Amino acid sequence: MLRRLKILLxxxxxxxxxxxxxxxxxxxxxxxxxxxxxxxLHESGYKPFSQxxxxxxxxGLWMWTVxxxxxxxxxxxxxxxxxxxxxxFILKDKDIRLTVxxxxxxxxxxxxxLTRKYYLEEQxxxxxxxxxxxxxxxxxxGRYAILPDxxxxxxxxxxxxxAFADEFSLRSTxxxxxxxxxxxxxxxxxxxTRYHLEGVKIPSFIGKLELAVNGPETMAGLANLLxxxxxxxxxxxxxxxxxGAVQIE
Numbered sequence: 001m002l003r004r005l006k007i008l009l010x011x012x013x014x015x016x017x018x019x020x021x022x023x024x025x026x027x028x029x030x031x032x033x034x035x036x037x038x039x040x041l042h043e044s045g046y047k048p049f050s051q052x053x054x055x056x057x058x059x060g061l062w063m064w065t066v067x068x069x070x071x072x073x074x075x076x077x078x079x080x081x082x083x084x085x086x087x088x089f090i091l092k093d094k095d096i097r098l099t100v101x102x103x104x105x106x107x108x109x110x111x112x113x114l115t116r117k118y119y120l121e122e123q124x125x126x127x128x129x130x131x132x133x134x135x136x137x138x139x140x141x142g143r144y145a146i147l148p149d150x151x152x153x154x155x156x157x158x159x160x161x162x163a164f165a166d167e168f169s170l171r172s173t174x175x176x177x178x179x180x181x182x183x184x185x186x187x188x189x190x191x192x193t194r195y196h197l198e199g200v201k202i203p204s205f206i207g208k209l210e211l212a213v214n215g216p217e218t219m220a221g222l223a224n225l226l227x228x229x230x231x232x233x234x235x236x237x238x239x240x241x242x243x244g245a246v247q248i249e
C-alpha cells in the first residue's frame with residue numbers, strides 16, 4: 001500500500017521554511033521509530049518512505065509531507081507519527097517549536113490499483129508535466145549527475161517500484177532502454193542548485209520538466225505508472241532526506 005501523511009505546522013517564531021530543513025525532520029522522525037526498525041532502515045539501500053517540507057501553504061505555516069511505500073513502513077514510521085498526541089515537534093538544531101495544526105492522511109492506494117489506473121489505461125497520456133518541488137540529483141559513475149537524464153530518471157523509479165511492489169515487477173533492461181528511447185523532453189524550466197545536507201552541498205536541479213512519450217501505448221502507460229508512483233517515492237537520491245519530491249500533471 002502507498003500512503004501519504006501531511007502535517008500542517010506553525011512555528012513559534014517567524015521563520016521561513018526551507019526545503020533544506022527536511023534532513024532535520026528526518027532526524028526528528030527517526031527519534032520516534034523503534035530502534036530495531038531504525039537499524040534496518042540505516043542498513044537498507046532504498047528507503048521505504050520519502051519526506052519533504054514546504055512553506056508554500058501561506059500564513060507562515062509549514063507543510064511536512066511523508067509518504068510510505070510499504071505497509072511495514074507505515075506501521076513502523078507513519079502510524080506512530082499519526083497517533084502522536086504531543087501536538088508539537090521541536091527542531092533542536094534550529095531551536096524551533098512547531099505546533100501541529102492539522103494532520104491529513106490521504107486514502108491509501110495499492111500497487112495493483114495504481115497499475116490498473118495508469119499502465120492498463122486504454123489511452124494513456126502522451127504528455128507528462130513534472131514539477132520538482134525539492135532539488136533532485138543522481139549518482140552515476142561515482143559522480144553527481146545534475147541534468148535531467150531520462151535513463152537515470154526512469155531507472156530511479158523502476159528500481160524503487162521493484163524494491164517495494166509485492167505483486168508486480170518492472171525489472172527489465174529492455175523496458176528501461178525503450179522508455180528512454182521513446183521519451184523526449186518537450187519543454188523545461190530548470191535551474192541548478194545545491195542541497196545542503198549535514199555539511200555537504202549536493203549539486204542538483206529544481207524546476208519544471210515536460211515530457212512527451214512516443215511509441216506503443218504500453219510504453220506510454222508504463223511511463224505514466226512510474227511517474228504517478230514517483231509522487232510517493234520521489235526521484236533520484238536522498239528522497240528520505242528531502243530531495244527529489246515531485247508533483248505530476
